[in-house]
Amino acid sequence: MNDKDLAKDTALPLEGERGGGLRTSASFIEQKVINDLAEGKNGGRLQTRFPPEPNGYLHIGHAKAIAIDFGLAKKYGGVCNLRFDDTNPQKEDTEYMDAIEQDIRWLGFEWGHIYNASDYFQELWDFAVWLIKQGRAYVDEQSSEEIAKQKGTTTSPGTNSPFRDRPVEENLRLFEFMNSGQCEPGTLVLRAKIDMAHPNMLFRDPLIYRVLNLPHIRTGNKWNAYPMYDFTHGQSDYLEGVTHSWCTLEFVEHRPLYDLFVGWMREWFESLAKAPQTPEGASMVQKLIDGGYVSPSGDEEGAYQGPRQTEFNKLNLNYTLMSKRNLLALVQNGFVSGWDDPRMPTICAFRRRGYSPESIINFINKIGYTTYDALNDFALLESAVREDLNSRATRVSAVVNPVKLVITNYPEGQVEELEAVNNPERPEEGTHTIEFSRELWIERDDFQPVAEKKFMRLAPGKEVRLKNAYIIKCNEEGDHPYDVDAEGNVTCIYATYDPETRSGQPGADRKIKGKTLHWLSCDHCLPAEVRMYERLWQVENPRDELARLQGEGLTNVEAMRQMMNPDSLHILQNCYVEKFVQSLPALTYLQFQRIGYFNIDTDSTPDHLVFNKTVGLKDNFKK
RNA sequence: UGGGAUAUGGUGUAAUGGUAACACAACAGGUUUUGGUUCUGUUUUUCCUGGUUCGAAUCCGGGUAUCCCAACCA
Numbered sequence: 001m002n003d004k005d006l007a008k009d010t011a012l013p014l015e016g017e018r019g020g021g022l023r024t025s026a027s028f029i030e031q032k033v034i035n036d037l038a039e040g041k042n043g044g045r046l047q048t049r050f051p052p053e054p055n056g057y058l059h060i061g062h063a064k065a066i067a068i069d070f071g072l073a074k075k076y077g078g079v080c081n082l083r084f085d086d087t088n089p090q091k092e093d094t095e096y097m098d099a100i101e102q103d104i105r106w107l108g109f110e111w112g113h114i115y116n117a118s119d120y121f122q123e124l125w126d127f128a129v130w131l132i133k134q135g136r137a138y139v140d141e142q143s144s145e146e147i148a149k150q151k152g153t154t155t156s157p158g159t160n161s162p163f164r165d166r167p168v169e170e171n172l173r174l175f176e177f178m179n180s181g182q183c184e185p186g187t188l189v190l191r192a193k194i195d196m197a198h199p200n201m202l203f204r205d206p207l208i209y210r211v212l213n214l215p216h217i218r219t220g221n222k223w224n225a226y227p228m229y230d231f232t233h234g235q236s237d238y239l240e241g242v243t244h245s246w247c248t249l250e251f252v253e254h255r256p257l258y259d260l261f262v263g264w265m266r267e268w269f270e271s272l273a274k275a276p277q278t279p280e281g282a283s284m285v286q287k288l289i290d291g292g293y294v295s296p297s298g299d300e301e302g303a304y305q306g307p308r309q310t311e312f313n314k315l316n317l318n319y320t321l322m323s324k325r326n327l328l329a330l331v332q333n334g335f336v337s338g339w340d341d342p343r344m345p346t347i348c349a350f351r352r353r354g355y356s357p358e359s360i361i362n363f364i365n366k367i368g369y370t371t372y373d374a375l376n377d378f379a380l381l382e383s384a385v386r387e388d389l390n391s392r393a394t395r396v397s398a399v400v401n402p403v404k405l406v407i408t409n410y411p412e413g414q415v416e417e418l419e420a421v422n423n424p425e426r427p428e429e430g431t432h433t434i435e436f437s438r439e440l441w442i443e444r445d446d447f448q449p450v451a452e453k454k455f456m457r458l459a460p461g462k463e464v465r466l467k468n469a470y471i472i473k474c475n476e477e478g479d480h481p482y483d484v485d486a487e488g489n490v491t492c493i494y495a496t497y498d499p500e501t502r503s504g505q506p507g508a509d510r511k512i513k514g515k516t517l518h519w520l521s522c523d524h525c526l527p528a529e530v531r532m533y534e535r536l537w538q539v540e541n542p543r544d545e546l547a548r549l550q551g552e553g554l555t556n557v558e559a560m561r562q563m564m565n566p567d568s569l570h571i572l573q574n575c576y577v578e579k580f581v582q583s584l585p586a587l588t589y590l591q592f593q594r595i596g597y598f599n600i601d602t603d604s605t606p607d608h609l610v611f612n613k614t615v616g617l618k619d620n621f622k623k
Numbered sequence: 624u625g626g627g628a629u630a631u632g633g634u635g636u637a638a639u640g641g642u643a644a645c646a647c648a649a650c651a652g653g654u655u656u657u658g659g660u661u662c663u664g665u666u667u668u669u670c671c672u673g674g675u676u677c678g679a680a681u682c683c684g685g686g687u688a689u690c691c692c693a694a695c696c697a
Contacts, residue, residue: 025636025637025638025645027636031639051697052697053696053697055696055697085697087696087697088696088697090696091696091697144694144695147695148693148694151693152693153624153625153693154624154625154626154692154693155624155625155626155693156624156625157625158693185695186695188695189695198626199625199626199627200626200627200692201626201692201693202692202693204693207694207695209695210695211695212695226695228694228695228696228697229696229697230697232697233697249628249629249690249691250690250691250692251691251697252627252628252691252692253626253627253628253691253692254692311628313629318634324697325696366635366636366646366647367635367636368635368636368637370629370635370636371628371629372628372629372630372635372636372690373628373629373689373690373691374634374635374636375634375635376634376635377633377634377635377647377648379634379647379648380634380635380646380647380648382647383646383647383648384647386659386660390659390660391660395657424657424659424660425660454658456658457658465656466656467656467657468656469656471656503656508656515656515657515658516655516656516657516658517657518657591657591659593657593659594657594658594659595657596659617657617658617659617660618658618659618660619658619659620658620659621658
């Protein structure tokens with residue numbers, strides 16, 4: 001057990017209020033924690049773990065696991081460790097480890113320790129050797145096809161391998177050979193001897209070790225045979241002293257196997273403790289006993305009971321594809337610009353898109369943890385981000401689809417500095433100035449040559465207010481209200497301003513029918529690139545649709561292409577923003593007034609400003 | 624033709640045998656120098672079917688529907 005500190009990660013007080021604060025109803029998982037702590041189980045310890053495989057970037061589904069693994073540990077005075085589930089060197093990379101750590105921190109959580117499943121490769125190996133000696137594991141030399149055939153089906157039992165009763169000595173020799181580097185991958189596997197007729201397919205002599213002959217990101221060339229998930233996860237939890245092991249619903253059927261292997265491992269410890277055969281084994285067991293993790297009898301008051309797995313529903317979002325495998329395919333096929341393409345459901349993409357960590361956690365808490373396979377509405381996530389950004393985003397003016405407006409009675413060359421509130425929700429954040437002059441940019445959508453009935457913006461003969469500035473009136477029909485080009489597009493609008501209505505002056509109180517428009521002074525604003533995003537998928541449930549299309553014979557890539565929204569990205573190059581934003585750092589939360597929430601992209605420079613649309617403002621104006 | 628899970632408005636989630644509620648969505652209106660925010664109001668719910676009970680979303684029987692399981696992935 002190397003010298004890593006396996007000691008007690010936490011000890012909790014049992015009395016006092018836990019999780020005070022907001023009185024939201026506890027999920028069944030949280031309820032179980034409350035009960036366990038009240039009963040003093042595991043000596044009142046709460047220890048969890050977040051166990052990602054470092055084979056991809058974290059997505060918002062992981063945020064749900066993170067929020068409960070770290071969140072409940074934090075709330076109830078326990079500890080959550082980060083454990084990389086690195087048992088398959090074929091797919092894993094340190095690049096992903098770094099990104100995973102960064103994303104967890106960004107979400108606002110801190111781990112007690114970082115562990116790796118590979119830390120336990122030696123213990124798992126020794127345990128497997130013990131199982132072989134016990135006659136509970138054997139080396140099979142059939143091909144994967146033969147093994148699959150013998151497995152039977154969900155409705156019919158399997159048949160025993162001809163190698164099932166191989167003598168112990170031969171098993172030990174072959175298991176050693178599996179790890180020698182000389183063994184051809186795929187030729188030998190170690191299987192647990194359980195029951196080939198078991199109704200749970202996982203119990204039909206599961207493979208617990210396979211030969212890969214690949215170097216590992218952590219252990220290098222030390223190992224050539226690697227343990228499988230089912231033979232690693234529960235034991236790792238157990239060795240670390242995890243009390244509550246939470247995972248998603250597809251692992252429900254793994255739980256009996258998880259419990260079986262943990263139980264066998266406990267037996268192994270007990271046998272070692274009784275008759276220590278090796279100095280290493282004895283000292284390891286002593287450490288476990290000293291740390292209070294393992295009790296030879298297992299039933300003393302307050303002793304560590306071993307980990308308990310509980311499953312909750314994974315996050316499904318409509319119009320969103322979540323699986324890492326498919327996200328990797330999107331990246332590898334160039335359907336998106338990378339893992340942090342703002343259309344991706346990854347944590348890093350949400351960050352770049354302008355979502356705050358608080359909004360993501362709030363969303364997770366709203367949808368809750370149950371055992372129902374729900375399909376959540378993306379609109380709930382959007383409402384969470386709007387709610388959070390409304391109180392924190394700095395208001396600025398931006399014109400994303402500009403058309404020129406000339407104030408004909410405003411003196412040429414005159415410039416006024418007007419005051420703009422940074423955030424009406426937080427007056428303490430102050431104001432900044434914005435220049436006003438004779439020639440302005442306004443939004444093309446804010447003018448109609450012939451206003452439709454409910455249109456309350458600018459039109460010939462109509463009055464509107466310019467935010468923070470003046471009331472203006474568009475020239476009457478017949479008095480040259482606007483210019484058009486050869487195609488009939490409006491190129492310039494003409495209006496007059498009422499000098500008595502400057503914001504802050506008494507005359508500004510005058511009520512008018514028109515709305516308040518945002519604007520930018522042509523000579524005092526900056527060009528900008530604005531990236532507008534729509535949903536990546538056209539179908540509400542891409543997971544099911546992908547499976548359906550593949551069932552019809554399409555390849556994964558073909559199916560994806562067919563399901564994708566061709567209009568998911570619009571890059572607008574002719575936009576303008578006020579100068580104020582030039583000095584702001586990347587990832588600043590902004591609201592482009594009357595348009596939506598935007599974020600300064602990581603690609604943005606003072607010479608080439610780039611913004612990402614986070615989410616639009618709620619729009620009650622429908623045509 | 625097996626095993627394991629699940630079912631409450633359009634979408635999620637609560638109600639732990641005692642008046643079915645909350646959020647989002649939708650709709651209507653008030654306030655508003657953002658058609659935002661905020662405030663007020665409205666619409667819509669216990670899968671079906673028997674039973675137990677004074678009383679059932681909850682407990683029991685029988686159906687139905689959906690999800691997961693036959694990777695040398697996790």
